[in-house]
Each structure stands twice: as C-alpha cells, then as structure tokens.
Amino acid sequence: MSATQLSVKNHSKSSEHSKVIRLHRSAPQAPTTGDRDRDIFAIARRLASDCRLVAGGAELFAEGERSDNLYVVLDGWLFLHRILEDGRRQILDFALPGGVLGYRAHADTPFSFTVEALTDAKVAVIPLSRLKDLLLRGSGCAVALLDAAHESLLEAFDNLTDLGRRTAREAVAHFLLRMDRRIRRTGVRSDDAVMPFPLTQEHMGDALGLTAVHVCRTLRALRADGLVEAGRGRFKILDREALAAEAGIFLDDPYDTRLAS
Amino acid sequence: MSATQLSVKNHSKSSEHSKVIRLHRSAPQAPTTGDRDRDIFAIARRLASDCRLVAGGAELFAEGERSDNLYVVLDGWLFLHRILEDGRRQILDFALPGGVLGYRAHADTPFSFTVEALTDAKVAVIPLSRLKDLLLRGSGCAVALLDAAHESLLEAFDNLTDLGRRTAREAVAHFLLRMDRRIRRTGVRSDDAVMPFPLTQEHMGDALGLTAVHVCRTLRALRADGLVEAGRGRFKILDREALAAEAGIFLDDPYDTRLAS
DNA sequence: CGCAACCTTGATCTTAATCAATCGTAGTGG
DNA sequence: CCACTACGATTGATTAAGATCAAGGTTGCG
Numbered sequence: 001m002s003a004t005q006l007s008v009k010n011h012s013k014s015s016e017h018s019k020v021i022r023l024h025r026s027a028p029q030a031p032t033t034g035d036r037d038r039d040i041f042a043i044a045r046r047l048a049s050d051c052r053l054v055a056g057g058a059e060l061f062a063e064g065e066r067s068d069n070l071y072v073v074l075d076g077w078l079f080l081h082r083i084l085e086d087g088r089r090q091i092l093d094f095a096l097p098g099g100v101l102g103y104r105a106h107a108d109t110p111f112s113f114t115v116e117a118l119t120d121a122k123v124a125v126i127p128l129s130r131l132k133d134l135l136l137r138g139s140g141c142a143v144a145l146l147d148a149a150h151e152s153l154l155e156a157f158d159n160l161t162d163l164g165r166r167t168a169r170e171a172v173a174h175f176l177l178r179m180d181r182r183i184r185r186t187g188v189r190s191d192d193a194v195m196p197f198p199l200t201q202e203h204m205g206d207a208l209g210l211t212a213v214h215v216c217r218t219l220r221a222l223r224a225d226g227l228v229e230a231g232r233g234r235f236k237i238l239d240r241e242a243l244a245a246e247a248g249i250f251l252d253d254p255y256d257t258r259l260a261s
Numbered sequence: 262m263s264a265t266q267l268s269v270k271n272h273s274k275s276s277e278h279s280k281v282i283r284l285h286r287s288a289p290q291a292p293t294t295g296d297r298d299r300d301i302f303a304i305a306r307r308l309a310s311d312c313r314l315v316a317g318g319a320e321l322f323a324e325g326e327r328s329d330n331l332y333v334v335l336d337g338w339l340f341l342h343r344i345l346e347d348g349r350r351q352i353l354d355f356a357l358p359g360g361v362l363g364y365r366a367h368a369d370t371p372f373s374f375t376v377e378a379l380t381d382a383k384v385a386v387i388p389l390s391r392l393k394d395l396l397l398r399g400s401g402c403a404v405a406l407l408d409a410a411h412e413s414l415l416e417a418f419d420n421l422t423d424l425g426r427r428t429a430r431e432a433v434a435h436f437l438l439r440m441d442r443r444i445r446r447t448g449v450r451s452d453d454a455v456m457p458f459p460l461t462q463e464h465m466g467d468a469l470g471l472t473a474v475h476v477c478r479t480l481r482a483l484r485a486d487g488l489v490e491a492g493r494g495r496f497k498i499l500d501r502e503a504l505a506a507e508a509g510i511f512l513d514d515p516y517d518t519r520l521a522s
Numbered sequence: 523c524g525c526a527a528c529c530t531t532g533a534t535c536t537t538a539a540t541c542a543a544t545c546g547t548a549g550t551g552g
Numbered sequence: 553c554c555a556c557t558a559c560g561a562t563t564g565a566t567t568a569a570g571a572t573c574a575a576g577g578t579t580g581c582g
Contacts, residue, residue, distance in 0.1 A: 082418070084509055088426040092418045105408040112415055135403040142396040142403030147366040149410035154373055156417035157343070157353045163424040164470030165349040168538070200560065209425030214538055216561060231561085232547085248345055429570070461528065475570055477530060492529085493579080 038140040040098050040148060044072035047131060048124035054078070054117040056198075061102060062114045068107045069125050073099040076121025077198050080113045081206065091207040093155055094118070094179070094199075096186045100148040104128070118198045163209045166248065171208045172218045174247035176228060180237055197235045222246070299401040301359050301409060305333035305385035308395065313386050315339070315378040317459075322363060323375045329368045330386050334360040337382025338459050341374045342467065352468040354416055355379070355440070355460075357447045361409040365389070379459045424470045427509065432469045433479045435508035437489060441498055458496045483507070 051074070054060050060078060061067060073095050080092040080101070092113055095101055101115055107128045135142050158178060162171040179197070201219070202212040210218075222228050227243045229236040237243055244251045312335070315321050321339060322328060334356050341353040341362070353374055356362055362376055368389045396403050419439060423432040440458070462480070463473040471479075483489050488504045490497040498504055505512045 080418075082422055084422075084426060086509075090422045090426040092421055103407065103411050105411065113418060132404060135407070136401065140397060142407070143393060145407055146364065146396070146403070146410060149407060149414060150364050150366065153410060153414050153417060156414060156421060157341075157374060160353055160417060160421055160424060161343055161345075161351040163421065164467075165345060165351040202560080206425075211539060212561085213540085213563090217538090217563085220562080248347075463528085472571060473529085474531090474572080477528095478570095481530080 038144050040072060040100065040144050041074070043141050043144055044074065044124035044126065047126045047134065048072070049127055049130070050125040052123050052125050054121045054123065056117050056119045056121075058117055060115040060117060060121075060123060061111050063112060064110050066108060066110050067102070068128050070103045070128055070131065071101040071115075071123040071125060073097050073101065074122040074124055077118040078115050078121050078123075079118055079203065079207075080115050082113050089206045090209070091203060093152060093159070094182075094207075096182055098148075098186060100145060100152075103145070103149070118203070159207065168208070168210055168214055168218045169221065169246060170248050171210070172204070172215065173222065173227070173243050174249070175204065175208055176222075176235065176237060177240070177243060177247055177249075197233055299405050301333060301361065301405050302335070304402050304405055305335065305387065308387045308391050309333075309385035310388050310391070311386040313384050315382045315384065317378050317380045317382075319378055321376040321378060321382075321384060322372050324373060325371050327369060327371050328363070329389050331364045331389055331392065332362040332376075332384040332386060334358050334362065335383040335385055338379040339376050339382050339384075340379055340464065340468075341376050343374050350467045351470070352464060354413060354420070355443075355468070357443055359409075359447060361406060361413075364406070364410065379464070420468065429469070429471055429475055429479045430482065430507060431509050432471070433465070433476065434483065434488070434504050435510070436465065436469055437483075437491075437496065437498060438501070438504060438508055438510075458491075458494055 049069075052060070052071075054076075056076075060071060063082060075097055078095040078099075078101070080095065081089055082092065083089045095115070101123070102111060104111070131141075131145075135145075155178070158174070162174050166174060179199075183197075200212070201215040204210075205212045205215045208215070219228070219230050222243075223230060225242075227237070227239050227246065229238060241251060310330075313321070313332075315337075317337075321332060324343060336358055339356040339360075339362070341356065342350055343353065344350045356376070362384070363372060365372070392402075392406075396406075416439070419435070423435050427435060440460075444458075461473070462476040465471075466473045466476045469476070480489070480491050483504075484491060486503075488498070488500050488507065490499060502512060
C-alpha cells in the first residue's frame with residue numbers, strides 16, 4: 001500500500017489530466033537571451049523529446065515512480081513535496097520557469113519526491129540518456145545543469161534555516177523576500193504592481209513547517225505592521241528594508257547579498 | 262560588522278590553524294574503486310592544486326568569503342552551517358569523504374555558508390577555473406559532480422522533512438538512520454561494532470532545529486526503548502526496523518528504499 | 523588534580539498546533 | 553440571475569511540543 005493512498009488529507013484536488021504533445025521544432029520559445037550552450041532554455045530546446053502540459057493541481061511525476069526523463073520548466077509554477085503516511089506534507093521547493101526537475105544518477109532510481117503543478121504548466125521532457133551523452137561529449141550544458149542544481153541546493157539551505165532556526169514571523173518574512181526575488185529573477189515581471197502568486201496559505205505553511213492557520217495569523221500581523229499586502233493570489237512587499245529586518249537579514253550586508261535584488 | 266562577529270555563542274572553539282601543503286603527485290589515496298572519470302576521488306586527484314588539512318573545530322571557509330576554489334573531502338568529517346545574528350545556528354549538512362563543497366556558479370560569488378571541520382580533516386583544493394575547463398571539454402567529471410550535487414540536494418530534502426513535518430522523536434530516529442547509512446556508504450566501516458560518530462548533541466540539535474537539551478531527552482527515550490545505543494562519540498542502531506518505524510518510514514517500502522541498505 | 527566540554531534532569535514558559543466555527547468569494551448548474 | 557457548493561481565509565479557545573532556565577553529573581585531558 002503506497003504512502004499516498006494512506007494519506008489523510010488529499011492534496012491533489014483537481015483533475016489529473018496532463019497532455020503530452022510531440023514537439024515541432026522550435027516549440028518552446030526562449031524567454032530570455034542566453035549564451036546558447038549555457039542557457040537552460042536553449043538546452044531544453046535542443047534535448048527535449050516532448051513538451052508536456054500539466055494542468056494546475058495535476059502531478060508531473062510522483063515519489064516512487066521511475067522514468068527515463070528529467071524536466072525543464074518552460075512556463076508556470078510547480079512544487080516539489082513529500083507526504084508522510086499520516087498526511088503531513090512537506091513542500092521541498094517551488095519550481096519556476098528555468099527550473100530543472102527530476103535529475104537522478106541512474107534512470108532506474110525512483111523519484112524521491114512528487115512534483116505537482118501549482119498553475120497550468122509547460123515542461124520540456126528530456127531523456128536522461130540523451131543528456132548523459134551530451135555531458136560526456138562536453139559542452140556548456142554541464143555547467144548550466146550544475147549551476148541549476150546548486151541554485152536548488154542554496155534554496156533548500158535557505159528553507160532549512162527558516163524551518164530550523166527562525167520564528168514563524170521571521171520565516172514568513174524571509175520566505176516572501178525569497179519568493180519575490182525568484183519571481184523577479186524569472187522575468188515574469190509585472191512592474192511595480194502586485195505580482196501573481198499562486199500559493200495558498202496552506203502551501204506556505206507546508207513549505208515553512210507551519211499550519212495554514214498560523215501562516216494566516218502571521219500574515220495578518222505583517223499586514224498590520226504595513227510590511228506587505230497579501231491576499232487572493234497576489235502579494236506585494238511594501239517595505240523591503242523593514243521586511244528584511246524582520247527576517248533577520250540586512251539587505252546591504254556584504255555577507256548576505258543574495259536577497260538584495 | 263560581520264554576522265560572525267556579532268554571534269553570541271562562539272562555535273569555533275579550537276585553534277584555527279589549517280595547513281596548506283603542496284601536493285606531491287599521488288598524495289591522496291583513493292579510498293574506493295572507481296571508473297576513473299566518474300570517481301570523485303580520481304577527479305580530485307587529477308584536478309587538485311593543493312591538499313589542505315583542517316584541524317577539528319577550524320573552518321575550511323566562512324560565509325561571505327570569496328575564493329576561486331572548490332573542495333573535495335578526502336578524509337574526516339565537516340559540517341556546513343549558518344549562524345544568525347543572535348547566535349542561532351542551523352547546520353545545513355554534514356560532509357564525509359567524497360563530499361564536494363563550495364561549488365559556485367562564479368568564482369566571485371561569496372560562499373553562502375560556513376564549513377567547519379568536525380574532526381581533523383583532509384580536503385583536496387580544486388580551482389574552479391580548472392574545473393570549468395574540464396567540464397567544457399567534456400568527461401565523466403560532469404556526471405560525477407552533478408550526481409554529487411543531487412545527492413546533497415536529496416540530503417537537504419530529507420533534512421527539510423525532518424525539520425518541517427516530523428516530531429523530535431521521528432526526526433532524531435530518521436537522522437540516525439540517515440547518518441548510519443552515510444557512514445556505511447563511505448566505507449568507513451567498523452564492521453558490526455558501534456561506529457565513530459563525532460557529533461555532539463548540540464550538533465544534532467542544530468541540524469534538526471532542536472535544542473541540545475531536547476535531543477538529549479529524545480535520545481534517552483530511544484535508548485530506553487532499546488532502539489539505539491548512543492553516547493560519547495559513538496552510536497549503534499540496535500533495531501533498524503523499529504527505528505525506521507519510529508521515523509515513519511518502512512524499510513521495505515518500494516517507494517522509500519533509500520535508507521534500506 | 524582540576525578545568526572544560528558534554529551530558530542529564532527538573533521546573534516552568536512560549537510558540538505554534540489543534541479544534542471549531544464563521545465568512546467571503548468564485549464557480550456551477552438550474 | 554441566483555441558490556448552492558467548495559475552497560480558502562479568518563478568528564477564537566485550548567492544548568501540547570519543545571524552548572528556556574537552572575543545577576548537577578561525567579568524562580577526558582593538560
């Protein structure tokens with residue numbers, strides 16, 4: 001009996017349809033410029049066998065599954081998570097366009113986490129075998145993937161610090177700063193307006209090791225203090241300096257410059 | 262003023278001496294067999310400019326520092342951590358022989374965490390520039406590094422789950438299983454005897470987001486239930502099955518086979 | 523022998539979880 | 553167009569897991 005079947009909360013609400021379409025040459029557009037080989041979108045375009053559309057709420061792949069593929073997010077938001085037997089869920093990371101998902105040393109190693117789409121999403125499907133060929137032959141591709149992997153690792157380290165050693169208020173503040181930065185980095189700009197933010201408070205809670213109820217109270221407090229605007233799938237940081245101070249970091253600290261911009 | 266200077270607890274107790282010695286050809290021995298290119302020790306041997314000895318308690322590098330190097334652990338234990346302004350410490354991961362530390366996309370990006378040696382340790386020093394050359398030319402090296410990066414990521418994900426969604430008892434049980442597996446994997450075997458385990462309860466607490474006091478109580482309980490023997494730099498799992506059950510995983514679950522071995 | 527780390531244990535306090543409604547809003551179908 | 557439904561956000565009351573504070577107790581080493 002699988003862990004998922006035993007789960008108490010059912011986190012996969014919506015219909016599980018996800019389409020696979022053959023790629024016509026040039027299907028995924030390159031959202032940003034790049035040094036050809038070093039650009040993850042260029043690599044995806046070159047190596048992809050398919051392009052897959054995943055409806056919001058549907059799974060790209062699930063813990064325990066095996067597959068010969070790895071994926072590059074072209075569009076949309078997804079999240080990585082694990083669900084314990086009794087239904088507790090830990091969100092491990094969020095994936096935005098440019099994110100690389102599902103790398104494994106061997107194709108027969110099962111995935112150790114589930115990836116679910118937060119919004120309708122589009123991902124390039126890359127056969128591991130094809131990738132390994134390219135890596136052995138050598139190209140900037142190795143560097144791009146290594147960079148992506150380490151970016152994920154740093155994100156995980158930030159998350160670890162939030163979970164282990166920050167209070168709910170500090171963690172939520174830090175989380176919002178991180179998400180804000182990632183959104184702006186992907187170039188999904190919406191200027192100085194509030195930005196699309198498809199997470200529910202339950203998603204935030206499951207990412208930060210809190211309950212949705214407590215996230216709600218924490219956000220209310222941050223809102224009351226005039227630090228953020230939040231609600232209904234959008235949020236806006238009103239006072240970045242002050243929010244960073246709440247998170248316990250200093251934006252101008254030469255030692256922690258990562259969230260500065 | 263750096264974060265480290267403001268820290269309340271000083272975690273770097275011992276003398277900070279760390280020696281750099283020129284490598285004579287063949288200095289680091291290869292602890293395990295490998296497919297030349299794919300073996301991280303072989304790569305370290307080939308690319309290392311130096312071999313550095315770090316005394317237990319000394320730092321290999323610190324958050325905020327810049328360096329052109331990345332490191333491969335040849336011998337000993339180290340740990341990655343961050344310290345918040347008020348002294349709270351989060352341990353991000355432990356590094357055993359074969360571990361890769363300090364990769365960054367650009368040599369001018371400062372380290373975002375500190376690495377301190379837990380025991381006297383020996384690390385190969387690899388210039389990032391030399392590595393990038395090799396990656397562009399292509400070799401199994403890329404695959405080995407990518408695999409190492411993803412292993413770290415999975416370790417971080419496990420840690421994340423412990424911190425966010427497991428109780429102290431579950432987290433400690435899971436942590437011990439993971440460390441046990443990693444120790445056995447590195448081949449630092451000591452047969453069926455108790456194995457060397459240089460972590461203090463404070464290290465465990467800082468890795469799991471708990472206080473040392475609570476780790477102590479939790480270990481006492483696990484000991485009382487006959488699941489582990491622990492103390493004084495050693496520990497032994499007495500009942501792997503039962504400990505896994507405490508951790509909320511099933512060793513024979515096809516979906517979670519990672520700790521079975 | 524005598525620190526200095528670590529580990530233990532007890533008492534008390536806090537943060538966040540849990541339990542339990544209520545409300546608002548966006549769909550949905552009649 | 554409007555009741556109906558469902559999911560998400562809110563708010564309050566209570567509980568519990570783990571933190572904090574405060575002593576001792578061990579072990580090992582100079």
